[in-house]
Amino acid sequence: MLSLREYFRLYFIIEAQYIKARMQYRVDFIISSIGMFFSSLATLGVFWVLFNSIPTLAGWTFMEMVFIYAFYMIAISPMQILFDQTWFLRYAVQQGTFLKYYFRPLNMMFYFMSERFDLKGLTQLALGIGLLIYASIQLGIAWSPLRLVLLFATLFGASLVLVSLAVSAGCSAFWITNSFPVLNLAWKLREFSPYPMNIFDGLFRFTFTFILPIGFIAFYPAQLFLRPDQVAPWVYLSPLVGILTFALTYWIWTKGVNGYSGTGS
Amino acid sequence: MRGYLALLRGSITIGLVYRVGFLFTIFGNILYMAVAFFLWQSIYQNTSTIHGLTFNETFIYVALGSTIFVLLKTYADWQIAHEIEDGTISIYLTKPVDYQLYALCLSLGSTLTNLAAITVPVLLMMVLVFRVNFPLGPGLLLFPVSLFMAFLISYFFDYATGLTAFYTESIWGIGTTKDILVSILAGALVPLQFFPDAIQKVLLLLPFQAVYYTPLMMITRPNQDWGTLLGMLGIQAFWTGVLFVATRLFYNQAIKVLRVAGG
Numbered sequence: 001m002l003s004l005r006e007y008f009r010l011y012f013i014i015e016a017q018y019i020k021a022r023m024q025y026r027v028d029f030i031i032s033s034i035g036m037f038f039s040s041l042a043t044l045g046v047f048w049v050l051f052n053s054i055p056t057l058a059g060w061t062f063m064e065m066v067f068i069y070a071f072y073m074i075a076i077s078p079m080q081i082l083f084d085q086t087w088f089l090r091y092a093v094q095q096g097t098f099l100k101y102y103f104r105p106l107n108m109m110f111y112f113m114s115e116r117f118d119l120k121g122l123t124q125l126a127l128g129i130g131l132l133i134y135a136s137i138q139l140g141i142a143w144s145p146l147r148l149v150l151l152f153a154t155l156f157g158a159s160l161v162l163v164s165l166a167v168s169a170g171c172s173a174f175w176i177t178n179s180f181p182v183l184n185l186a187w188k189l190r191e192f193s194p195y196p197m198n199i200f201d202g203l204f205r206f207t208f209t210f211i212l213p214i215g216f217i218a219f220y221p222a223q224l225f226l227r228p229d230q231v232a233p234w235v236y237l238s239p240l241v242g243i244l245t246f247a248l249t250y251w252i253w254t255k256g257v258n259g260y261s262g263t264g265s
Numbered sequence: 266m267r268g269y270l271a272l273l274r275g276s277i278t279i280g281l282v283y284r285v286g287f288l289f290t291i292f293g294n295i296l297y298m299a300v301a302f303f304l305w306q307s308i309y310q311n312t313s314t315i316h317g318l319t320f321n322e323t324f325i326y327v328a329l330g331s332t333i334f335v336l337l338k339t340y341a342d343w344q345i346a347h348e349i350e351d352g353t354i355s356i357y358l359t360k361p362v363d364y365q366l367y368a369l370c371l372s373l374g375s376t377l378t379n380l381a382a383i384t385v386p387v388l389l390m391m392v393l394v395f396r397v398n399f400p401l402g403p404g405l406l407l408f409p410v411s412l413f414m415a416f417l418i419s420y421f422f423d424y425a426t427g428l429t430a431f432y433t434e435s436i437w438g439i440g441t442t443k444d445i446l447v448s449i450l451a452g453a454l455v456p457l458q459f460f461p462d463a464i465q466k467v468l469l470l471l472p473f474q475a476v477y478y479t480p481l482m483m484i485t486r487p488n489q490d491w492g493t494l495l496g497m498l499g500i501q502a503f504w505t506g507v508l509f510v511a512t513r514l515f516y517n518q519a520i521k522v523l524r525v526a527g528g
Contacts, residue, residue, distance in 0.1 A: 030438075053316065181285070185292065
Protein backbone atom coordinates (compact mmCIF):
# COMPACT_ATOMS: atom_id res chain seq x y z
CA MET A 1 0.00 0.00 0.00
CA LEU A 2 1.13 3.51 -0.75
CA SER A 3 1.40 6.11 1.96
CA LEU A 4 -0.82 9.17 1.99
CA ARG A 5 2.12 11.29 0.86
CA GLU A 6 2.78 9.07 -2.12
CA TYR A 7 -0.88 9.30 -3.07
CA PHE A 8 -0.68 13.08 -3.06
CA ARG A 9 2.43 12.96 -5.23
CA LEU A 10 0.79 10.52 -7.62
CA TYR A 11 -2.37 12.60 -7.84
CA PHE A 12 -0.30 15.65 -8.68
CA ILE A 13 1.53 13.81 -11.48
CA ILE A 14 -1.69 12.36 -12.97
CA GLU A 15 -3.57 15.67 -12.95
CA ALA A 16 -0.61 17.63 -14.33
CA GLN A 17 -0.71 15.36 -17.39
CA TYR A 18 -4.50 15.59 -17.57
CA ILE A 19 -4.43 19.38 -17.49
CA LYS A 20 -1.75 19.48 -20.19
CA ALA A 21 -3.94 17.33 -22.41
CA ARG A 22 -7.01 19.45 -21.74
CA MET A 23 -5.16 22.65 -22.51
CA GLN A 24 -5.15 21.66 -26.16
CA TYR A 25 -8.80 22.66 -26.09
CA ARG A 26 -8.51 26.24 -24.88
CA VAL A 27 -11.76 27.38 -26.45
CA ASP A 28 -13.58 24.54 -24.73
CA PHE A 29 -12.14 25.68 -21.39
CA ILE A 30 -13.28 29.26 -21.97
CA ILE A 31 -16.81 28.33 -23.08
CA SER A 32 -17.19 25.79 -20.27
CA SER A 33 -16.09 28.41 -17.77
CA ILE A 34 -18.74 30.78 -19.10
CA GLY A 35 -21.34 28.01 -18.73
CA MET A 36 -20.11 27.36 -15.19
CA PHE A 37 -20.33 31.08 -14.42
CA PHE A 38 -24.01 31.20 -15.36
CA SER A 39 -24.96 27.92 -13.74
CA SER A 40 -23.15 28.84 -10.51
CA LEU A 41 -24.96 32.12 -10.19
CA ALA A 42 -28.42 30.95 -11.33
CA THR A 43 -29.93 30.34 -7.88
CA LEU A 44 -28.35 33.53 -6.56
CA GLY A 45 -30.02 35.36 -9.45
CA VAL A 46 -33.34 33.88 -8.34
CA PHE A 47 -32.73 35.13 -4.79
CA TRP A 48 -31.87 38.56 -6.18
CA VAL A 49 -35.16 38.71 -8.07
CA LEU A 50 -37.10 37.55 -5.00
CA PHE A 51 -35.49 40.13 -2.72
CA ASN A 52 -36.90 42.86 -4.94
CA SER A 53 -40.28 42.00 -3.45
CA ILE A 54 -39.38 41.05 0.14
CA PRO A 55 -37.07 42.65 2.73
CA THR A 56 -36.01 39.35 4.33
CA LEU A 57 -36.49 35.67 3.61
CA ALA A 58 -37.52 33.89 6.82
CA GLY A 59 -35.51 36.50 8.74
CA TRP A 60 -32.41 36.44 6.52
CA THR A 61 -31.27 39.50 4.61
CA PHE A 62 -30.06 39.42 1.02
CA MET A 63 -26.41 39.92 2.02
CA GLU A 64 -26.66 37.05 4.51
CA MET A 65 -28.05 34.89 1.71
CA VAL A 66 -25.08 35.93 -0.46
CA PHE A 67 -22.75 34.75 2.31
CA ILE A 68 -24.57 31.40 2.62
CA TYR A 69 -24.54 31.05 -1.14
CA ALA A 70 -20.82 31.83 -1.36
CA PHE A 71 -20.17 29.20 1.33
CA TYR A 72 -22.25 26.79 -0.74
CA MET A 73 -20.29 27.51 -3.91
CA ILE A 74 -16.97 26.79 -2.21
CA ALA A 75 -18.37 23.67 -0.50
CA ILE A 76 -19.60 22.15 -3.77
CA SER A 77 -16.33 22.80 -5.61
CA PRO A 78 -14.39 19.68 -4.43
CA MET A 79 -17.22 17.48 -5.77
CA GLN A 80 -17.10 19.35 -9.08
CA ILE A 81 -13.33 19.47 -9.44
CA LEU A 82 -12.09 16.22 -7.88
CA PHE A 83 -15.04 13.79 -8.08
CA ASP A 84 -16.60 14.74 -11.43
CA GLN A 85 -15.76 11.27 -12.77
CA THR A 86 -18.75 10.02 -10.70
CA TRP A 87 -20.98 11.04 -13.63
CA PHE A 88 -19.11 8.59 -15.87
CA LEU A 89 -19.26 5.59 -13.55
CA ARG A 90 -22.40 4.35 -15.28
CA TYR A 91 -20.66 4.14 -18.66
CA ALA A 92 -17.67 2.32 -17.16
CA VAL A 93 -20.00 -0.16 -15.45
CA GLN A 94 -22.20 -0.63 -18.51
CA GLN A 95 -19.37 -1.08 -21.00
CA GLY A 96 -17.21 -3.16 -18.67
CA THR A 97 -14.25 -0.77 -18.75
CA PHE A 98 -14.58 -0.52 -14.98
CA LEU A 99 -12.71 -3.83 -14.74
CA LYS A 100 -9.38 -2.12 -15.38
CA TYR A 101 -9.50 -0.44 -11.97
CA TYR A 102 -9.17 -3.82 -10.26
CA PHE A 103 -5.73 -4.42 -11.72
CA ARG A 104 -3.60 -1.72 -10.13
CA PRO A 105 -2.09 -1.65 -6.65
CA LEU A 106 -4.00 1.54 -5.91
CA ASN A 107 -7.07 2.45 -3.96
CA MET A 108 -9.84 1.95 -6.51
CA MET A 109 -11.85 5.05 -5.64
CA PHE A 110 -8.67 7.11 -5.86
CA TYR A 111 -7.69 5.59 -9.19
CA PHE A 112 -11.16 6.00 -10.69
CA MET A 113 -11.69 9.60 -9.53
CA SER A 114 -8.18 10.64 -10.59
CA GLU A 115 -9.18 10.10 -14.24
CA ARG A 116 -10.76 13.52 -14.39
CA PHE A 117 -9.91 16.93 -12.95
CA ASP A 118 -12.69 19.32 -13.78
CA LEU A 119 -11.04 22.61 -14.72
CA LYS A 120 -14.27 24.55 -15.12
CA GLY A 121 -15.00 23.85 -11.43
CA LEU A 122 -12.16 26.26 -10.65
CA THR A 123 -14.37 29.07 -11.98
CA GLN A 124 -17.00 28.17 -9.42
CA LEU A 125 -14.43 28.02 -6.63
CA ALA A 126 -12.97 31.41 -7.56
CA LEU A 127 -16.44 32.98 -7.76
CA GLY A 128 -17.33 31.48 -4.38
CA ILE A 129 -14.19 32.82 -2.71
CA GLY A 130 -14.73 36.25 -4.25
CA LEU A 131 -18.35 36.38 -3.12
CA LEU A 132 -17.46 35.15 0.39
CA ILE A 133 -14.93 37.95 0.80
CA TYR A 134 -17.38 40.50 -0.59
CA ALA A 135 -20.23 39.38 1.68
CA SER A 136 -17.98 39.26 4.77
CA ILE A 137 -16.87 42.84 4.16
CA GLN A 138 -20.46 44.01 3.60
CA LEU A 139 -21.65 42.22 6.73
CA GLY A 140 -18.65 43.32 8.82
CA ILE A 141 -17.64 39.78 9.82
CA ALA A 142 -14.42 39.87 11.84
CA TRP A 143 -12.04 37.05 10.84
CA SER A 144 -9.77 35.98 13.71
CA PRO A 145 -7.26 33.14 13.06
CA LEU A 146 -9.51 30.84 15.08
CA ARG A 147 -12.53 31.73 12.93
CA LEU A 148 -10.52 31.00 9.79
CA VAL A 149 -9.59 27.56 11.12
CA LEU A 150 -13.27 26.99 11.84
CA LEU A 151 -14.10 28.11 8.29
CA PHE A 152 -11.70 25.60 6.76
CA ALA A 153 -12.90 22.81 9.03
CA THR A 154 -16.58 23.46 8.26
CA LEU A 155 -15.93 23.82 4.51
CA PHE A 156 -14.06 20.51 4.60
CA GLY A 157 -17.00 18.79 6.31
CA ALA A 158 -19.58 20.49 4.10
CA SER A 159 -17.81 19.47 0.91
CA LEU A 160 -17.63 15.87 2.14
CA VAL A 161 -21.41 15.86 2.68
CA LEU A 162 -22.02 16.68 -0.97
CA VAL A 163 -19.30 14.31 -2.20
CA SER A 164 -20.96 11.55 -0.16
CA LEU A 165 -24.43 12.31 -1.44
CA ALA A 166 -23.38 12.43 -5.09
CA VAL A 167 -20.92 9.52 -5.03
CA SER A 168 -23.46 7.25 -3.31
CA ALA A 169 -26.01 8.26 -5.94
CA GLY A 170 -23.43 7.47 -8.64
CA CYS A 171 -22.72 4.09 -7.01
CA SER A 172 -26.31 3.05 -7.76
CA ALA A 173 -24.88 2.27 -11.22
CA PHE A 174 -23.50 -0.97 -9.72
CA TRP A 175 -27.06 -2.14 -9.14
CA ILE A 176 -29.29 -0.37 -11.68
CA THR A 177 -26.67 0.51 -14.37
CA ASN A 178 -28.24 3.79 -15.48
CA SER A 179 -27.54 5.93 -12.43
CA PHE A 180 -28.26 9.19 -14.25
CA PRO A 181 -31.74 9.85 -12.78
CA VAL A 182 -30.45 9.09 -9.26
CA LEU A 183 -27.49 11.43 -9.68
CA ASN A 184 -29.76 14.05 -11.16
CA LEU A 185 -31.93 13.81 -8.05
CA ALA A 186 -28.87 14.26 -5.82
CA TRP A 187 -27.92 17.27 -7.93
CA LYS A 188 -31.37 18.75 -7.46
CA LEU A 189 -31.12 18.22 -3.69
CA ARG A 190 -27.77 20.01 -3.76
CA GLU A 191 -29.47 23.12 -5.11
CA PHE A 192 -31.74 23.27 -2.06
CA SER A 193 -28.85 23.45 0.39
CA PRO A 194 -28.43 27.25 0.46
CA TYR A 195 -32.14 27.74 1.28
CA PRO A 196 -32.78 28.81 4.89
CA MET A 197 -33.72 25.60 6.69
CA ASN A 198 -36.22 27.49 8.85
CA ILE A 199 -38.61 27.86 5.90
CA PHE A 200 -39.32 24.12 6.07
CA ASP A 201 -41.77 22.35 8.33
CA GLY A 202 -40.70 19.69 10.84
CA LEU A 203 -40.68 16.67 8.52
CA PHE A 204 -38.60 18.32 5.81
CA ARG A 205 -36.23 19.96 8.26
CA PHE A 206 -35.70 16.57 9.91
CA THR A 207 -35.06 14.95 6.51
CA PHE A 208 -32.62 17.64 5.38
CA THR A 209 -30.80 17.49 8.72
CA PHE A 210 -30.60 13.78 9.53
CA ILE A 211 -31.52 11.67 6.50
CA LEU A 212 -30.30 13.59 3.45
CA PRO A 213 -28.18 16.08 5.39
CA ILE A 214 -28.04 18.85 2.79
CA GLY A 215 -28.49 21.43 5.57
CA PHE A 216 -24.85 20.74 6.42
CA ILE A 217 -23.63 21.70 2.94
CA ALA A 218 -24.24 25.40 3.53
CA PHE A 219 -26.97 26.68 5.78
CA TYR A 220 -25.98 25.23 9.17
CA PRO A 221 -22.21 25.78 8.95
CA ALA A 222 -22.67 29.30 7.51
CA GLN A 223 -24.66 30.24 10.62
CA LEU A 224 -21.49 29.81 12.70
CA PHE A 225 -20.13 32.92 11.00
CA LEU A 226 -23.32 34.90 10.43
CA ARG A 227 -24.97 34.60 13.83
CA PRO A 228 -22.47 32.84 16.12
CA ASP A 229 -24.34 33.83 19.28
CA GLN A 230 -27.61 32.21 18.16
CA VAL A 231 -26.18 28.92 16.97
CA ALA A 232 -27.12 25.64 18.62
CA PRO A 233 -24.00 23.87 19.99
CA TRP A 234 -24.49 20.79 17.77
CA VAL A 235 -23.84 22.88 14.65
CA TYR A 236 -20.16 22.87 15.67
CA LEU A 237 -20.20 19.14 14.92
CA SER A 238 -20.83 19.74 11.21
CA PRO A 239 -17.30 18.66 10.10
CA LEU A 240 -18.05 15.35 11.81
CA VAL A 241 -21.23 14.94 9.74
CA GLY A 242 -19.10 15.11 6.59
CA ILE A 243 -16.68 12.47 7.84
CA LEU A 244 -19.50 10.13 8.90
CA THR A 245 -21.40 10.41 5.62
CA PHE A 246 -18.20 9.84 3.67
CA ALA A 247 -17.44 6.70 5.69
CA LEU A 248 -20.94 5.44 4.82
CA THR A 249 -20.42 6.26 1.14
CA TYR A 250 -17.08 4.47 1.08
CA TRP A 251 -18.81 1.41 2.50
CA ILE A 252 -21.45 1.59 -0.29
CA TRP A 253 -18.72 1.98 -2.91
CA THR A 254 -16.86 -1.07 -1.52
CA LYS A 255 -20.08 -3.11 -1.62
CA GLY A 256 -20.66 -2.11 -5.24
CA VAL A 257 -17.09 -2.75 -6.31
CA ASN A 258 -17.02 -6.20 -4.65
CA GLY A 259 -20.29 -7.23 -6.27
CA TYR A 260 -19.37 -6.09 -9.79
CA SER A 261 -18.63 -8.88 -12.22
CA GLY A 262 -18.12 -7.02 -15.50
CA THR A 263 -20.20 -7.39 -18.62
CA GLY A 264 -18.93 -10.77 -19.68
CA SER A 265 -17.28 -9.43 -22.80
CA MET B 266 -44.62 11.32 -43.23
CA ARG B 267 -44.88 7.58 -42.45
CA GLY B 268 -41.14 7.51 -41.91
CA TYR B 269 -41.28 10.31 -39.36
CA LEU B 270 -44.07 8.54 -37.48
CA ALA B 271 -41.89 5.45 -37.28
CA LEU B 272 -39.10 7.60 -35.82
CA LEU B 273 -41.52 9.00 -33.27
CA ARG B 274 -42.65 5.51 -32.28
CA GLY B 275 -39.05 4.36 -32.00
CA SER B 276 -38.16 7.28 -29.77
CA ILE B 277 -41.07 6.49 -27.43
CA THR B 278 -39.99 2.85 -27.23
CA ILE B 279 -36.43 3.88 -26.31
CA GLY B 280 -37.79 6.20 -23.63
CA LEU B 281 -39.75 3.38 -22.05
CA VAL B 282 -36.62 1.25 -21.54
CA TYR B 283 -35.54 3.28 -18.51
CA ARG B 284 -38.64 2.92 -16.39
CA VAL B 285 -36.87 3.01 -13.02
CA GLY B 286 -35.51 6.38 -14.01
CA PHE B 287 -39.01 7.83 -14.17
CA LEU B 288 -39.57 7.10 -10.49
CA PHE B 289 -36.53 9.16 -9.53
CA THR B 290 -37.53 11.97 -11.87
CA ILE B 291 -41.08 12.03 -10.46
CA PHE B 292 -39.70 11.97 -6.92
CA GLY B 293 -37.29 14.81 -7.78
CA ASN B 294 -40.12 16.84 -9.29
CA ILE B 295 -42.35 16.38 -6.25
CA LEU B 296 -39.48 17.25 -3.93
CA TYR B 297 -38.87 20.43 -5.92
CA MET B 298 -42.56 21.29 -5.60
CA ALA B 299 -42.41 20.78 -1.85
CA VAL B 300 -39.36 23.01 -1.51
CA ALA B 301 -41.01 25.64 -3.74
CA PHE B 302 -44.14 25.39 -1.59
CA PHE B 303 -42.21 26.21 1.62
CA LEU B 304 -40.11 28.89 -0.05
CA TRP B 305 -43.11 30.74 -1.45
CA GLN B 306 -45.11 30.23 1.73
CA SER B 307 -42.40 32.05 3.62
CA ILE B 308 -42.33 34.80 0.97
CA TYR B 309 -46.10 35.22 1.26
CA GLN B 310 -45.98 35.15 5.08
CA ASN B 311 -47.17 38.70 5.66
CA THR B 312 -49.04 39.47 2.50
CA SER B 313 -51.77 37.93 0.35
CA THR B 314 -50.74 39.21 -3.07
CA ILE B 315 -47.38 40.22 -4.54
CA HIS B 316 -47.32 41.96 -7.93
CA GLY B 317 -50.98 41.00 -8.31
CA LEU B 318 -50.34 37.27 -7.85
CA THR B 319 -51.78 35.30 -4.93
CA PHE B 320 -49.88 32.47 -3.24
CA ASN B 321 -52.10 29.91 -4.98
CA GLU B 322 -51.40 31.45 -8.40
CA THR B 323 -47.67 31.72 -7.83
CA PHE B 324 -47.46 28.16 -6.54
CA ILE B 325 -49.37 26.80 -9.57
CA TYR B 326 -47.03 28.79 -11.79
CA VAL B 327 -43.79 27.61 -10.15
CA ALA B 328 -44.82 23.99 -9.58
CA LEU B 329 -46.12 23.56 -13.12
CA GLY B 330 -43.06 25.41 -14.38
CA SER B 331 -40.80 22.72 -12.93
CA THR B 332 -43.00 20.02 -14.47
CA ILE B 333 -42.86 21.63 -17.90
CA PHE B 334 -39.10 21.93 -17.45
CA VAL B 335 -38.86 18.14 -17.06
CA LEU B 336 -41.26 17.69 -19.97
CA LEU B 337 -39.23 19.83 -22.35
CA LYS B 338 -35.87 18.50 -21.19
CA THR B 339 -35.34 15.97 -23.97
CA TYR B 340 -31.54 16.31 -24.19
CA ALA B 341 -31.99 16.85 -27.95
CA ASP B 342 -29.08 19.30 -27.90
CA TRP B 343 -26.74 16.63 -26.47
CA GLN B 344 -28.06 13.99 -28.85
CA ILE B 345 -27.52 16.18 -31.93
CA ALA B 346 -24.08 17.30 -30.78
CA HIS B 347 -23.17 13.65 -30.19
CA GLU B 348 -24.27 12.63 -33.69
CA ILE B 349 -22.25 15.45 -35.19
CA GLU B 350 -19.17 14.65 -33.13
CA ASP B 351 -19.06 10.93 -33.88
CA GLY B 352 -20.12 11.39 -37.51
CA THR B 353 -23.41 9.43 -37.45
CA ILE B 354 -25.06 12.54 -38.90
CA SER B 355 -23.59 11.49 -42.26
CA ILE B 356 -26.08 8.57 -42.36
CA TYR B 357 -28.99 11.02 -42.45
CA LEU B 358 -27.39 13.12 -45.15
CA THR B 359 -27.53 10.19 -47.57
CA LYS B 360 -31.16 9.43 -46.77
CA PRO B 361 -34.28 11.32 -47.86
CA VAL B 362 -34.92 12.75 -44.38
CA ASP B 363 -34.83 16.32 -43.21
CA TYR B 364 -32.44 16.46 -40.25
CA GLN B 365 -34.39 19.19 -38.44
CA LEU B 366 -37.58 17.11 -38.62
CA TYR B 367 -35.78 13.87 -37.83
CA ALA B 368 -34.39 15.32 -34.58
CA LEU B 369 -37.76 16.95 -33.87
CA CYS B 370 -39.48 13.55 -33.99
CA LEU B 371 -36.97 12.06 -31.56
CA SER B 372 -37.45 15.01 -29.22
CA LEU B 373 -41.25 14.86 -29.47
CA GLY B 374 -41.22 11.14 -28.70
CA SER B 375 -39.24 11.80 -25.58
CA THR B 376 -41.58 14.64 -24.53
CA LEU B 377 -44.66 12.47 -25.05
CA THR B 378 -43.12 9.73 -22.90
CA ASN B 379 -42.36 12.27 -20.20
CA LEU B 380 -45.89 13.64 -20.47
CA ALA B 381 -47.45 10.28 -19.70
CA ALA B 382 -44.88 9.03 -17.21
CA ILE B 383 -44.04 12.19 -15.28
CA THR B 384 -46.44 15.07 -15.85
CA VAL B 385 -49.63 13.13 -15.19
CA PRO B 386 -48.54 11.69 -11.81
CA VAL B 387 -47.11 15.07 -10.79
CA LEU B 388 -50.38 16.86 -11.66
CA LEU B 389 -52.29 14.31 -9.58
CA MET B 390 -49.93 14.99 -6.65
CA MET B 391 -50.54 18.73 -7.01
CA VAL B 392 -54.28 18.27 -6.70
CA LEU B 393 -54.31 15.50 -4.08
CA VAL B 394 -51.36 16.38 -1.82
CA PHE B 395 -50.81 20.11 -2.24
CA ARG B 396 -54.57 20.75 -2.56
CA VAL B 397 -54.12 23.18 -5.45
CA ASN B 398 -57.30 24.76 -6.81
CA PHE B 399 -56.89 25.28 -10.51
CA PRO B 400 -58.85 28.33 -11.69
CA LEU B 401 -61.10 27.77 -14.72
CA GLY B 402 -61.31 29.79 -17.92
CA PRO B 403 -60.78 29.81 -21.68
CA GLY B 404 -57.01 29.80 -21.16
CA LEU B 405 -57.23 26.11 -20.24
CA LEU B 406 -58.56 25.35 -23.73
CA LEU B 407 -55.65 27.17 -25.33
CA PHE B 408 -53.06 25.64 -22.99
CA PRO B 409 -52.39 22.47 -25.06
CA VAL B 410 -51.74 24.58 -28.17
CA SER B 411 -49.55 26.94 -26.18
CA LEU B 412 -47.64 24.04 -24.63
CA PHE B 413 -47.03 22.49 -28.05
CA MET B 414 -45.60 25.76 -29.36
CA ALA B 415 -43.49 26.05 -26.21
CA PHE B 416 -42.15 22.59 -27.03
CA LEU B 417 -41.31 23.67 -30.59
CA ILE B 418 -39.53 26.84 -29.46
CA SER B 419 -37.63 24.96 -26.78
CA TYR B 420 -36.68 22.36 -29.38
CA PHE B 421 -35.38 25.03 -31.77
CA PHE B 422 -33.13 26.33 -29.00
CA ASP B 423 -31.90 22.78 -28.39
CA TYR B 424 -31.42 22.23 -32.10
CA ALA B 425 -29.38 25.40 -32.54
CA THR B 426 -27.31 24.47 -29.48
CA GLY B 427 -26.69 20.98 -30.86
CA LEU B 428 -25.62 22.41 -34.22
CA THR B 429 -22.86 24.44 -32.59
CA ALA B 430 -21.05 21.09 -32.35
CA PHE B 431 -20.11 21.71 -36.00
CA TYR B 432 -17.83 24.49 -34.80
CA THR B 433 -16.78 23.60 -31.26
CA GLU B 434 -16.45 20.62 -28.94
CA SER B 435 -17.60 22.50 -25.89
CA ILE B 436 -21.25 21.58 -26.02
CA TRP B 437 -21.35 21.39 -22.19
CA GLY B 438 -20.67 25.10 -21.82
CA ILE B 439 -23.04 26.22 -24.56
CA GLY B 440 -25.77 23.79 -23.47
CA THR B 441 -25.55 24.83 -19.82
CA THR B 442 -25.56 28.53 -20.67
CA LYS B 443 -28.60 27.99 -22.89
CA ASP B 444 -30.42 26.02 -20.16
CA ILE B 445 -29.82 28.69 -17.53
CA LEU B 446 -30.68 31.62 -19.80
CA VAL B 447 -33.85 29.95 -21.02
CA SER B 448 -35.04 28.95 -17.54
CA ILE B 449 -34.37 32.31 -15.87
CA LEU B 450 -35.24 34.69 -18.73
CA ALA B 451 -38.33 32.66 -19.60
CA GLY B 452 -39.58 32.94 -16.05
CA ALA B 453 -39.44 29.20 -15.38
CA LEU B 454 -38.16 29.63 -11.82
CA VAL B 455 -39.79 32.92 -10.81
CA PRO B 456 -42.81 34.49 -12.57
CA LEU B 457 -41.78 37.42 -14.73
CA GLN B 458 -44.00 39.73 -12.62
CA PHE B 459 -41.39 39.51 -9.85
CA PHE B 460 -38.63 40.99 -12.01
CA PRO B 461 -37.93 44.74 -11.81
CA ASP B 462 -40.17 46.61 -14.29
CA ALA B 463 -37.47 47.59 -16.77
CA ILE B 464 -36.10 44.04 -16.99
CA GLN B 465 -39.61 42.64 -17.28
CA LYS B 466 -40.32 44.85 -20.30
CA VAL B 467 -37.20 43.61 -22.05
CA LEU B 468 -37.91 39.95 -21.21
CA LEU B 469 -41.39 40.16 -22.72
CA LEU B 470 -39.80 41.17 -26.03
CA LEU B 471 -37.51 38.11 -26.11
CA PRO B 472 -38.46 34.65 -27.41
CA PHE B 473 -37.65 32.94 -24.08
CA GLN B 474 -40.89 33.98 -22.38
CA ALA B 475 -42.81 32.01 -25.02
CA VAL B 476 -41.34 28.78 -23.59
CA TYR B 477 -42.52 29.08 -19.96
CA TYR B 478 -44.24 32.33 -19.15
CA THR B 479 -46.96 32.12 -21.86
CA PRO B 480 -48.19 28.54 -21.28
CA LEU B 481 -47.88 28.97 -17.51
CA MET B 482 -49.97 32.14 -17.51
CA MET B 483 -52.66 30.29 -19.51
CA ILE B 484 -53.05 27.98 -16.50
CA THR B 485 -52.38 30.51 -13.74
CA ARG B 486 -54.70 33.17 -15.22
CA PRO B 487 -57.06 31.30 -17.56
CA ASN B 488 -59.93 33.74 -17.06
CA GLN B 489 -58.51 36.61 -19.09
CA ASP B 490 -60.42 37.85 -22.14
CA TRP B 491 -59.97 36.01 -25.44
CA GLY B 492 -58.21 38.99 -27.03
CA THR B 493 -55.37 38.89 -24.47
CA LEU B 494 -55.06 35.11 -24.61
CA LEU B 495 -55.07 34.90 -28.39
CA GLY B 496 -52.57 37.77 -28.52
CA MET B 497 -50.20 35.74 -26.30
CA LEU B 498 -50.70 32.75 -28.57
CA GLY B 499 -50.00 34.94 -31.62
CA ILE B 500 -46.66 36.05 -30.19
CA GLN B 501 -45.77 32.41 -29.55
CA ALA B 502 -46.68 31.53 -33.14
CA PHE B 503 -44.52 34.41 -34.35
CA TRP B 504 -41.47 33.11 -32.45
CA THR B 505 -42.13 29.54 -33.57
CA GLY B 506 -42.03 30.70 -37.20
CA VAL B 507 -38.97 32.91 -36.77
CA LEU B 508 -36.96 30.25 -34.96
CA PHE B 509 -38.02 27.54 -37.44
CA VAL B 510 -36.59 29.57 -40.31
CA ALA B 511 -33.57 30.80 -38.35
CA THR B 512 -32.48 27.30 -37.28
CA ARG B 513 -32.93 26.00 -40.85
CA LEU B 514 -30.67 28.75 -42.16
CA PHE B 515 -28.18 27.98 -39.40
CA TYR B 516 -28.16 24.30 -40.39
CA ASN B 517 -27.56 25.15 -44.06
CA GLN B 518 -24.57 27.25 -43.03
CA ALA B 519 -23.22 24.81 -40.46
CA ILE B 520 -23.43 21.68 -42.65
CA LYS B 521 -20.85 23.22 -44.98
CA VAL B 522 -18.08 22.82 -42.42
CA LEU B 523 -18.82 19.13 -41.78
CA ARG B 524 -15.93 16.75 -42.31
CA VAL B 525 -16.44 13.16 -41.27
CA ALA B 526 -13.27 11.16 -40.99
CA GLY B 527 -13.34 7.60 -42.32
CA GLY B 528 -16.50 5.60 -42.35
